[in-house]
Amino acid sequence: MLLSRYSDNSVRLLMHLTLQADQNVTVGQAAKHGGMSRNHLMKISQQLAQLGYIKTARGKGGGMRLAKDPASIRLGDLICQTESTLAIIRCDRIGCPVSGNCIFKKCLTEARDRFVETLNGYTLADVTANSGQLGNLLKLVPQSAESP
Template sequence: MHLTRFTDYSLRVLMYLAESTNERTTIAEIAARFNISRNHLMKVVQELSRLGYVTAIRGKHGGLSLKKSPDTIHLGRLIQDTEHSLSLTECDGDDEACYIATVCRFKHIANEGLAAFIEVLDRYTLQDLLMPDCRSRLQELKLIELTQSCA
């Protein structure tokens, strides 16, 4: 399984907002720190806002902030919310197109593995991704440098 850039960027945005010492942060600031396309990041933030993870305020005094506490954002749920398809097999949901669907159990085994994957991720929250000693260092370093040094 490979998570999409959309989910990767979603995690980065949420981690950045959780670590931010500012009340609000802009898309431009996050895009510059991660060297991500501002336009692509706008789509990510719009979806995170729609899903209730982020508060986005427009205007001169606007910006982004977390809508939920980092310890309430479960990683499994976030991945389910940001990945458009979690199917591990091409035949998932289309038994008529497969000649061996009546005897093949791989789809069911793969789905069981996916459920276990999500279950494990749901044991962890956004807070678990934030390293305690990194919080104070954020004030001294850019987030990209912070990410590299704390990985």
């Protein structure tokens, strides 16, 4: 299964916010350090705020920060909310003559469900456990040391 760039960047943004939990992070900072599109991150941050994953504040000293404990954010749940569809095959679009009685589709659906179940065995805290290495790779520094 191939995840969309949107879901990938959603996870990466939440990882960044986890690593900088003691401060607000602007979309520009997250885009710069994560190598992501600022415009794309604007859309992602709006959805993640609506879903309750992050809090946002405008103005001087504003930005984003996590709204939940990273240990409570299950990756499978997050992916289900950020992917437009998790369908592996679209039988209705290809006009398959066996679509009403297809065991292959059942196999693919089960595989998708296990994929999500496996991801739900991991949390945002799990994928940021190597925070020192991630922080170095992203060149994260205290916000006060960065220029705007």
